[in-house]
Amino acid sequence: MTTLRNLAHVRTGDKGDTCQFSVIVHEARHYELLEKYLTPERVGQHFVEFAHGRIRRFEMAQLGALVFVLEQALRSGVTRSLSLDAHGKCLGMTLLSIDIPDDGATSPHRTG
Template sequence: MKLRELAHSRAGDKGDISNISVIAFHEKDYALLERYLTPERVKQHFSQIVDGDVTRYALPQLGALNFVMQRALGGGVTRSLALDAHGKCLSSAMLNLDIPDDLCKAA
């Protein structure tokens, strides 16, 4: 199952830092997201672009996780040669992450 079936996402940026929030559609799915979406897994998912640390902030009262990815935008908006220098499409890329079916059935 794709993450997009359980949550929606928003992305922002500041310099060479990308910030991605993942928000569960339903409160019952938040625990699964919290268990599966670790900073290590997110860094691996974005291994082609994230050269720094990934920090996760949990916001259980909102059913959301916020990931701050250091050195993720090719030097930042004014330095990057990327078409999406702000990293707005990274929220869509995050939602393309696969959640194992057996994990979803156990939740």
């Protein structure tokens, strides 16, 4: 088991009550592992307190990225929320703590 932060980094954005995460792998060989285990359902479980709407995932294999769009996730929007931690950047950092099963692809000694 490893954490997402060991395999990828996250870029975020927010607009109104919608939050977007771009999860970009550090190494191309980890993309399939994330594609398998980082599902919209798993992201929804991780953000059960914040994500109250639909969660969509878009695959960008050529970039080694998964993009997640979380609707109704920012407590009525960034400018209306009194909760500083519920904004995209903070949620993106929290996303990196998700555990990802080790299918052998995360070994630092493996090449390819």
